[in-house]
Amino acid sequence: MTDSSAATRAKFELDGRTLTVEDVVNIARRLKNVECVLSGEALERIEASRALKQELISEELPIYGVTTGFGDSAHRQISSRKTAELQRNILRFMGCGTGRISPPEVARATILLRVNCLARGNSGVRRELVELMLAFLRHDIVPLIPERGSCGASGDLVPLSYVGSALTGHGEVLYGGEVRDVKEVLEELGLEPLELEAKEGLAITNGTSFMSAYAALAVWDSMELAFVADVGTAMASEALLGNRAHFDAFIHENKPHPGQVKSAGLIRELLAGSELSKEIDQILSGNGLGDRGYRELERNIQDKYSIRCAPHVTGVLRDTLTWVKKWVETEINSSDDNPLFDATGRTVHSGGNFYGGHVVQAMDSLKIALANVADLLDRQLELLVDEKFNNGLTPNLIPRLTPDDPRAGLHHGFKGMQLACSSMVAEACRLSGPVSVHSRSTEAHNQDKVSMGSIAARDARTIVELAQNVAAIHLIAACQALDLRGPEGMSPKTRAAYGKIRERVPFLSGDRRMERDIKEVVELIRSGRIREAVLSA
Template sequence: MKKVIITGNTLTLEEIVGVCRNYYEVELSDSAVDKVLLSRKIVDDFVENGDVVYGITTGFGKFSDVSISKDESKLLQKNLIVTHAVGAGKPFDTEIVRGIILLRINNLAKGYSGAKLETIQTMIDMLNKKVHPVVPQKGSLGASGDLAPLAHMVLPMIGLGIAEYGGEVMSGEEAMKKAGIPVIELTSKEGLALINGTPVMTAVGALVVYDALNLVKISDIAASLSFEAQNGIVSALDHKIHEVRPHKGQMDTARIMLQLLSESKMTTKQGEIRVQDAYSLRCTPQVHGASKDAINYVKEKVEIEINSVTDNPIIFPETKEGISGGNFHGQPMALSFDFLGIALAELADISERRLERLVNPSLSGLPAFLVEHGGINSGFMIVQYSAASLVSENKILAHPASVDSIPSSANQEDHVSMGTIAARKAKEIMENVRRVLAMEIMCACQGIDLRGNKGLGIGTAPVYDAVRNCVLTLTEDRPLYEDINKCEKLIEDDTLIKVCEEKAGNILF
């Protein structure tokens, strides 16, 4: 079993995916242990000396002016968790819950939060032994971070709430007992350290970013197949066009598509059949490229966030200070994940337009709805309907969450980010995009068959073969949702990217 060493500073997107989806184990580095112990000593000194530090010797939010005695500190931290666990909606998927726990561990391991080493080790044991708290998706304002969902994450640690273990959902206390993990008693600062910050929105968004980076590759493959099904004009991909408008994503897309289509006998050059193609073909580099640039921008922001301190107050051992600030505010992620959703939505938007050109006989020159004997057969008619529905839904989901704010805590917390909503929306959009791209790929392969496959490109040929290995050419109507499911699975498990790269080399970057 692979293991990720937690330092607080070096966690990568690939490691997050490994822990979340492949159940990599985690372990604290020696340097992280030292930092955790040092910051905890500072918190203990604050309590012993009776220093006024928010959330340690005071209440929370509006109650920040209420003093808390040393004797009351444990009850304060427990009450914080049980009162904040008020989430709503369906639970997060297991992979996201694992991501939430991992990011919380990494955040606390930096040594600026004052959590006990035993508390952090409890979360590590939960990850390694697969105890997954049941965390509702809704209820976070994204400042003071993800309070409600994180409180649900903590409940099993103190013997409360519910959790999944061994494929069954049970009480948090029972799950911890069966896994052999002792429950803990929170002490000063710990409850706040566990639930303040952005691990929920960032865990959701990080996985979406990872999937988005693969979907932009699939988008280029899908567009290239559509080029071949429609005898697209590759002159529009000429590097000279894109070098005079040198956006990186645009130039990369044109280069990648030319490589995918290299040696194809199905594409044309300017003037051979027509002078120019419709925008959904001709402008693919400009549209895909803009989305790539946006997704890579979000990736950079996520990589900063996953190794950042998003707690409050922040403990600075070197100066022995506990300073209240606003690092818990999710605005950097909220804007990023809204942008991510918009960038992903555009990939489906242009994909559906290419699909429409394939099924429309007045635009494609192919049999109506890509089937012989139309009338008795409807072919791919309603596939386009479904794609259009998903694209329209994405337009609604792409409305930014970050432009909204509702004051909370008696107006003490008077501007919030709604970043977790932005991340959740981006995930929904991503899933819709994946479905639309599966539909386009399936229709493009059908179009190639009807056009007469004279020989595909070095990158598109292996993808076409992979599709045809599980989805046969449509000769008469059959239930198409099964075919779409199969195509989507080829995207989801990276089969299409792998077969492309195995045959054509590493050309999708």
């Protein structure tokens, strides 16, 4: 999505009410060639609330953050002559972020969500401010936003101050693949830095757009992971000569959690036609005991829990995502600002809509569900690589070698991959602890209860990335196992997933570095190409 293509872009209207997680992903990751614009109704609301703000200022009323100081300085009123400088100062003293710079997709999403908040028309800002933010999106001017510094109430003050600074011509941005001074970039594009007026610095910084950007992207990627986890379970069931009757509709309809039912149904669909993972009547075929009082079955009639109970784990992620997505979409279509100007009621309201309580609770829950799915896949990987449990496959999935082969005893296959997988799962589990209970009283005890929403959302992002890598290792190992088992026995749909992965990652014929293989499959997962291949089979 480059500026030279602007003439061909479809208009995407922001109205503060109808933005979806999918919209955020498409714009933040530049997957669709669209130009964001304000709806006509949004423009009218913005202008009406700004007019009310100017009217109230002229009456010399104390308005929080407009004609008073910030936070515990709210009892200190200033004259209207000082209001613009007050807004410049909030961007200055909040410029204390630390840590690594947020990814460009997060910065784009943050700007998008801030625009959508202001589009509700309750924040008292000028349309020029919002239109400059839209210009940043149009030209892909990406503010450099340090990840750390937000307590999640009053919103994401520190991270969002870097957006405000860029809008006013201060700081550095990523533009055209280079880090540059924002003032130079704006001049090059014929754009003027914003001169803030009353309330505008606060309106930019005092909201949940930064945490919600991470949250929206994490939700989307988690939805893809739920699908991929079920694909991985189906492939593991085949590689281990499992029992696909574990996913029979009768079982799951009698414990009808929607996510569980959906996961079981998908796995059952994926395994349809498989000659490796069999129905129970195929497993039980034979002459019975006869005159014997005991016999050893050739195949176990029950798989281990990590296979048999997979819908009870991935299904929890699916059900968690149902309400988490709803909460996040409510958040990104809200006035998460303070104070709010009611143009209809002709008054101003001070409240706490900047509090990220719903975001932190959603992300804490999502983290736990994601970590459990990562752990599930790691347990399945153990079954695949361990010769004690993999039903006749090779140790660590090395190629089949005869004892007199010169390579015999030299190769260790997926031993390192399992170690890496276990490490990442341990990290995911460590990060899954709740952040919402770690409120700290801060800012002279004015912010005496805070959400820590951005920390939870960043942790969710990290667990998503770990789980994507875990899933990639699992899928590569499953393909190796199925090559050893005989891929001709796979179902049509699992064969489609296998084929897509084999386009990027070859059979492991001997020990080699595999970090690039992992990266390739993570990209397949993240892009949805595995889903596309499976669903089209």
